[in-house]
Every structure is written in structure tokens, then in C-alpha cells.
Amino acid sequence: MDHMLKPLHRFAEAVAALLLAVIFLAFMAQIIMRYVFNAPVGWTTEVSLAAWLWLVLWGAAFVLKDDEEIRIDLISGRGSRRTRRVIGGIGAVGVIVLFGMSLPASWSYVTFMKVEKSATLGVRMDVMYSIYLVFVVAVIARALRHLVRGPAPDTAPATGDSPPNPSAL
Structure with missing residues (x-):
């Protein structure tokens, strides 16, 4: 895939x-x-x-990419892989619910903006703001993927339990 x-x-x-x-x-x-x-x-x-x-x-x-996002993992960073999955799942559900709830109002606002045009170029504002709807759907899809697949292996924070490798220094 x-x-x-x-x-x-x-x-x-x-x-x-x-x-x-x-x-x-x-x-x-x-x-x-x-x-x-x-x-x-x-x-x-x-x-x-x-x-x-x-x-x-x-x-x-x-x-x-998922591993390039800024995340505050003060609680989940110290937990086991299972704890990180649970906290990540709760966060993903929160994102899905909140962005999902905002989608109808966002759609309504963006489609309403077809009556407005930009001052200089005359571009319809619904076209200008339509990228927000794409963004919301993509964020929901990413959160759904996170909920189904869990965090990617390379996004798990290091716990710092192992000593540094001297040859890597």
C-alpha cells in the first residue's frame, strides 16, 4: 500500500x-x-x-508525514507501546469527532462564501477557502488510519533507557 x-x-x-x-x-x-x-x-x-x-x-x-508532526507526548512518551496506542487512539477519536463535527459548518461557510470575491483579482472566496475542506477531510482520514493501524513504528518516542552507543558519537 x-x-x-x-x-x-x-x-x-x-x-x-x-x-x-x-x-x-x-x-x-x-x-x-x-x-x-x-x-x-x-x-x-x-x-x-x-x-x-x-x-x-x-x-x-x-x-x-506522521513522524514529522509536532506532538506533546509528556504522558504517553513514558508509557509502554500499549499505553501509547491507547492514548493515541483516544487522541485520534477526539480529532475525528471534533473535525467531523466542524465539517458541516465549514462546508456551509465555504459554500456561502461564493457570494464574495477577492478585492483585486475577483477570485470567488469559496474557491479560495475550499482547501480547508480538503484539509479537514485529510485530517479525519489520517486520524482514522491512526486509529486502525496504530502509531507507525518509527513514530514511537525513544524512552532513553538504553545507554548511548559510543561509536555513534
């Missing part, structure tokens, strides 16, 4: 890189237009903000 997801992960990384390039190019265009041609333009700010919003939520949904 993981070998089938690798090309999708590479695609998600490429989209994130493209969004970062769009931000950079818009930023450079703003600098050139303002300081070289003395003709500031507003569209660059709008493009940068939209690309940033999409980059953050797209990256959190599809690029970030």
Missing part, C-alpha cells in the same frame, strides 16, 4: 513546491514593480496570501 502512495506523496510535494515558487515570484514581482518601475501593484499581495493559505493547508494535509 505504501509503495502506491509514494507517487501521490511526490505529487503533493511538487504542488507544495509550486505554491512556494508562486509566492516567491509574486514577491519578486512586487519588489520589481514598486522599486524599479515605481508602479506598485496589489495583485501580488493577493496571490501571495492565497498561495500561502493553500501551501500551509495542503502541506499539513498531504506532505507532512
Whole structure:
């Protein structure tokens, strides 16, 4: 299954890189237009903000791996593998319930925003904010996967019980 997801992960990384390039190019265009041609333009700010919003939520949904997430494991880090599974399962259920409860209201808000358009480019705001719905569904799917499969073996925190390997120093 993981070998089938690798090309999708590479695609998600490429989209994130493209969004970062769009931000950079818009930023450079703003600098050139303002300081070289003395003709500031507003569209660059709008493009940068939209690309940033999409980059953050797209990256959190599809690029970030489980072992790259920031987690506070003050309690579970000291427990056994079974304790970590139970606490992780409780956390996953909490994420599923809370994000699941927010999904209808989020859908309603995003679809309502079709009446609004961005100030400079005239992009419909439902299109702009639709990435949030994708993010919520991806977070729920990731929590479901965690609930079914448990934590990945490489995400379990080290307990610090074994002495350091002198050859690794």
C-alpha cells in the first residue's frame, strides 16, 4: 500500500513546491514593480496570501508525514507501546469527532462564501477557502488510519533507557 502512495506523496510535494515558487515570484514581482518601475501593484499581495493559505493547508494535509508532526507526548512518551496506542487512539477519536463535527459548518461557510470575491483579482472566496475542506477531510482520514493501524513504528518516542552507543558519537 505504501509503495502506491509514494507517487501521490511526490505529487503533493511538487504542488507544495509550486505554491512556494508562486509566492516567491509574486514577491519578486512586487519588489520589481514598486522599486524599479515605481508602479506598485496589489495583485501580488493577493496571490501571495492565497498561495500561502493553500501551501500551509495542503502541506499539513498531504506532505507532512506522521513522524514529522509536532506532538506533546509528556504522558504517553513514558508509557509502554500499549499505553501509547491507547492514548493515541483516544487522541485520534477526539480529532475525528471534533473535525467531523466542524465539517458541516465549514462546508456551509465555504459554500456561502461564493457570494464574495477577492478585492483585486475577483477570485470567488469559496474557491479560495475550499482547501480547508480538503484539509479537514485529510485530517479525519489520517486520524482514522491512526486509529486502525496504530502509531507507525518509527513514530514511537525513544524512552532513553538504553545507554548511548559510543561509536555513534
